[in-house]
Amino acid sequence: MSDLLQEFPGAQRALFRAYHIGGCSSCGFRSDETLAQVCQRNNDLPLEQVIDTILSAHEAEQKMQIEPEELSRRLKEESESPVALIDVRSREEWDAVHLNESQFLTQELMQEILTSWPKEREIVFVCHHGIRSQDAAAFFAGHGFTEAKSLAGGIDAWSMRIDPSLPRYHLE
Amino acid sequence: MSASEDFSRRIEEAIKSPKNVGELAGADAVGTVGNADCGDMLRMWIKFKEEDGKRVIDRATFQTFGCETAIAVASVATELIAGKTAEEALAMGGSELSAPLGPLPPVKIHCAQLVEGALRSALSPEEAPESNQAVAPTLLQQFQEQSPKKIVLDPFQ
Numbered sequence: 001m002s003d004l005l006q007e008f009p010g011a012q013r014a015l016f017r018a019y020h021i022g023g024c025s026s027c028g029f030r031s032d033e034t035l036a037q038v039c040q041r042n043n044d045l046p047l048e049q050v051i052d053t054i055l056s057a058h059e060a061e062q063k064m065q066i067e068p069e070e071l072s073r074r075l076k077e078e079s080e081s082p083v084a085l086i087d088v089r090s091r092e093e094w095d096a097v098h099l100n101e102s103q104f105l106t107q108e109l110m111q112e113i114l115t116s117w118p119k120e121r122e123i124v125f126v127c128h129h130g131i132r133s134q135d136a137a138a139f140f141a142g143h144g145f146t147e148a149k150s151l152a153g154g155i156d157a158w159s160m161r162i163d164p165s166l167p168r169y170h171l172e
Numbered sequence: 173m174s175a176s177e178d179f180s181r182r183i184e185e186a187i188k189s190p191k192n193v194g195e196l197a198g199a200d201a202v203g204t205v206g207n208a209d210c211g212d213m214l215r216m217w218i219k220f221k222e223e224d225g226k227r228v229i230d231r232a233t234f235q236t237f238g239c240e241t242a243i244a245v246a247s248v249a250t251e252l253i254a255g256k257t258a259e260e261a262l263a264m265g266g267s268e269l270s271a272p273l274g275p276l277p278p279v280k281i282h283c284a285q286l287v288e289g290a291l292r293s294a295l296s297p298e299e300a301p302e303s304n305q306a307v308a309p310t311l312l313q314q315f316q317e318q319s320p321k322k323i324v325l326d327p328f329q
Contacts, residue, residue, distance in 0.1 A: 001308055016311050023311045024238040025206045025213070026283045031308040043176055043277060090318040096325065111235055115193050115243075127315070135315035142311075143240070167328070171321040 001038065002031040004054075013138035014057035019045060020142050064137050065152040066124055068161045074122075075101055083122045086113075088136045089155075093128065097167050099158065102126055105136075114143060122147040128171075130154040175277075182273050186244035191251055196233040203294025205286055206238075212312045214242055216250070216290040220258075229253050229261060234290065237312055241276070241283035248272045249287045258295045264288075 004011055016023040021042055029038045039045040066074075074083050085102035086109070087094055094104045103109060113123070123145060125133035133150040140148035151158065159166040196217035206213030214236040221230035232250040236242050249269035253261040266284030269291070270276055276284055 005308070012311060012314075020239060022308070024242070025310060026242045026286050027239045028310045029308055041278070088315050090320075092320075092323055096323045107235075107237070110237055111194065114237065115190060125315075132315040132317075135311050139311045139315065164328075168326040169323050170326060172324055 001029050001033050001035065004035055008054055008057065010057040010061055010134075011054045013135060014054050014060065015050070016142035017060065017138050018053045018142075019050070023139055023142050061134060064134065064141065064149050065130070066149045067152050068158045071124060071151060071158075072162045081118075081121060083124055084117075085124050085126055085151075086136070087126045087155075088132050089127050093169070093171075096169055097155065097159075099126065099155065099166070113140070113145075117145075119144045120146055122149070124149045124151055126151045126155055126158075128154045128169075129156055179274065179277055179280075183240050183244045186247055186273060187240050190243050190247040192231070192233040192247065194233055194235060196231060199233075201294040203290045203292065203297070205289040205293055212237065212310055212316075214238055214246060214286050214290045216246070216287075216294050218253075218294050223255075226257055228255055228257050234287075236286075238286065239283060241280045242286050244273055245270045245276075245284045245287045246290075249291070253291070261291060262295050264291075 012022045015021040015038075016027075019042060021027055021038060022029055035050065036047055039047050039050050071083070071085075075085075085099060086105050087098055087102045088105050091104070098104070117123075123137075123140060125136040125140075125148070127133040127136075130150055130153045133154060137148040137150040153161075155166070156168055159168045196219055198219060199217035200220045201218040202215065203218075204213055204215040214234060216232060216234045218232045219230045220227050222228075232253055234246040234250055236246055245266075248271075252269060252272070253264070266281060266288045267276075269287055270284040
């Protein structure tokens with residue numbers, strides 16, 4: 001699996017979204033297992049189909065992304081079920097800079113979302129550059145949240161394209 | 173209905189309204205399996221009461237960010253152990269703790285073991301099994317990884 005993940009970094013997200021594999025320690029896999037072994041012990045998943053899922057992961061990931069301009073438009077809309085913005089960065093990064101509309105993802109909030117939020121609620125995950133938020137969106141999608149999305153380019157893209165008053169930052 | 177469809181349906185039912193979710197204030201025992209730092213874990217809180225001269229479990233609650241099966245098993249297990257003594261609860265294995273869900277498919281037995289592990293860690297910490305065998309980094313760990321770094325604000329362009 002480690003070779004596979006190196007070659008296809010989105011494979012784990014694809015596996016969890018589609019088959020609920022690799023999300024947490026109870027559905028995780030070992031680095032030294034082969035994909036065939038993982039398929040076999042997960043209800044004998046058809047290997048060919050799983051490979052297709054991984055190969056088409058790129059396309060699926062594109063669909064889970066929301067561009068900053070689109071998010072900005074959605075946030076301005078009057079809606080009965082407003083989009084929820086969830087920030088998955090560290091507390092320090094959050095303290096330094098965050099979007100006003102967003103909520104910091106604590107373990108309590110995570111528990112609340114997983115157990116009581118409607119599965120069709122639109123949730124946009126935010127991180128610094130849109131990588132960790134993709135993992136988060138895939139994790140929630142694998143838990144049945146059909147409208148889990150990731151802000152493309154993260155808060156950095158938001159600063160550049162939507163709100164220049166929001167300071168950009170880097171980590172050292 | 174196939175066995176796997178039947179299992180999925182039971183899990184779906186169980187996680188629609190999971191019982192005993194969340195921290196239990198004033199718990200007498202707390203047990204955790206997995207890595208609590210990154211949230212990839214299952215934690216169980218247990219509170220005792222005296223009943224007929226015996227110390228029995230009054231209430232048990234759990235918190236997990238794991239898969240549906242782990243949530244479902246923890247939900248039914250926390251209901252099952254209420255009213256039992258610590259010894260009686262410890263005598264229950266993963267299959268007994270998940271019995272209301274019916275037989276688990278082999279790949280999901282691990283989820284029941286996770287619940288059993290949290291229960292042992294709470295009631296009998298010295299006998300708690302080692303945490304799960306090493307798995308490759310999970311999605312949860314990846315997006316919750318918080319490496320301490322210095323944040324430097326960039327000058328406005």
